[in-house]
Amino acid sequence: MTDSIYDITIIGGGPVGMFAGLYAGLRDANFQIIESLSELGGQVNALYPEKTLLDIPGQAAIKGRNLVDNLQQQLDTMNGDINLNETVTNIVKSDNVFNITTNKGTSKSKAIIIAVGNGAFNPRKLMSDGADQFEGNQLVYTAKNLDQFKDKTVLVAGGGDSAIDQALMLEKTAKKVYLLHRRNEFRGLEHMVDLLKKSSVELITPYLIKELKAAEHDQVTVVAKKMKTDDDFKEINVDKILVNYGFISNNKDMDNWNIDLEEDHHATKVNPLLESNIHNVYAVGDQAKYDGKQTIIATGFGEVPITVNAIMNDLYPDNHTPIHSTQLSN
Ligand SMILES: Cc1cc2nc3c(=O)[nH]c(=O)nc-3n(C[C@H](O)[C@H](O)[C@H](O)COP(=O)(O)OP(=O)(O)OC[C@H]3O[C@@H](n4cnc5c(N)ncnc54)[C@H](O)[C@@H]3O)c2cc1C
Known part of the structure; x- marks a missing residue:
């Protein structure tokens, strides 16, 4: 962690959090990812690395571990800080900056993307x-x-x-x-x-x-x-x-973050821009809840550009929002 104020802090380094890091980097955001496990990749890496996934767009069939490797390669092209073995325990807003507390220390960020899935998980x-x-x-x-x-x-x-x-x-x-x-x-x-x-x-x-x-x-x-x-x-x-008796997940840490949670699933209630009840706190992936939400990776990937661009528009309104990550001509 640094003393500087991050533009975006991504809480959770599952597949969706990893893609959020890549996209934040593409927007030149100063970002960090905080992940409580020792490796990135979330459920895919921890629960089913050997499964062949059939519903990842652009991949005819891909093993979980290879999807995570590919996301890692993309993320490595960006300069964000990746903090592993670190669990976010609280976020408090003060003067439009969030103070983020973890089991290891504190940091500051102008916006937050919550990508914690169903929370930290452990096998039954x-x-x-x-x-x-x-x-x-x-x-x-x-x-x-x-x-x-x-x-x-x-x-x-x-x-x-x-x-x-x-x-x-x-x-x-x-x-x-x-x-x-x-x-x-x-x-x-x-x-x-x-x-x-x-x-x-x-x-x-x-x-x-x-x-x-x-x-x-x-x-x-x-x-x-x-x-x-x-x-x-x-x-x-x-x-x-x-x-294989299933997994127990919990996001009890979020109880003190003053975020409106959906009662049954403990997921974050969000508006169409994936923003929570707190300005500049967004949720993506399995953690974001709205009508018709499907908790699969493709849905989470699709949510990422919406949130990152909404944040960057808010923080830097003079920068134009890109439609594509690359251009065919100048
Ligand atoms: C057995 C199984 C098979 C599946 N098969 C498919 C499939 O074929 N296709 C498909 O699209 N989807 C599949 N899914 C669903 C898919 O895995 C999820 O939709 C996806 O992992 C969600 O990604 P995510 O990044 O939102 O959350 P996660 O993958 O859950 O990652 C969240 C990360 O946040 C971290 N975290 C939690 N709390 C904190 C905290 N307070 N501080 C820091 N870090 C924290 C966790 O450690 C975790 O690494 C499957 C799920 C399971 C269980």
Whole structure:
């Protein structure tokens, strides 16, 4: 952080916050991004880097991690400050400048773009006996890199879309994939459930993971108990366990920012320019709420130029607003 006053502070470095940085740079804004995680990329990087996204305009099919890499390359062409491992805890307006407080210090900015998604997120943990000792090694909550599952025996736990996607994705890489779920029915798209049933993924239902125990060769014994029984147990030795019980997100930090939030989803209410109830505080991406809002990346990308140009028009009314980032002729 610097002592200077930023034109724009972007809170949250997910895909939409990253694009906001690029666009702020294209407008010659003096900007910073503040991101609470150790890496940029938000949900895409933290939750599904190996997923192939089909709805990013201009990309026939792109893996989450490659989308984040591309956004990073674009962002690197700009001179903004990127502050990682830093969480914004408060913003207070005084004399048309915002004082931003984080867990690491303070900074000042003339405008703010809130791009915090649903807030900071953490995986819903496996609470079974013995689970703690394997966390981060044999037990993981996201498939960060498919190579770690190559030729391994893997157990995926969970019954939603994401668990099914991951089991099918791992089927191509792993030696053997089990999918364990506490119900017989899966909560996935019908097409994906059909694929799952035709796949080589072995379904273990209706079972719950009771305990994890160390086994030979760095393996883990998964002790699973059949639902509604007391003594029907199964033991499976695996190299990796990928738990997919969803994520818990919260943006409690925003409670003190005096921003009008939409009640159910804790998202920011915005006007058609994506501005909140506070002048020069905008919201984009999953955090912005208005009628018809779709929380997908393409929507968030589309919101960014609207907010950045509105801010720059307000701060520097004599500068003209560009329609395109480049011109065909002078
Ligand atoms: C499993 C799954 C699959 C998906 N598949 C698709 C898909 O195929 N196509 C698609 O378009 N969308 C998909 N989405 C939705 C997509 O991921 C979101 O729409 C997108 O990530 C929103 O981007 P964002 O930048 O607004 O927020 P996020 O990606 O949530 O990023 C917000 C960032 O803000 C940070 N942050 C939060 N609070 C603070 C704070 N106080 N201070 C500093 N930093 C903070 C967080 O750490 C996070 O990095 C999927 C989502 C999930 C969960």
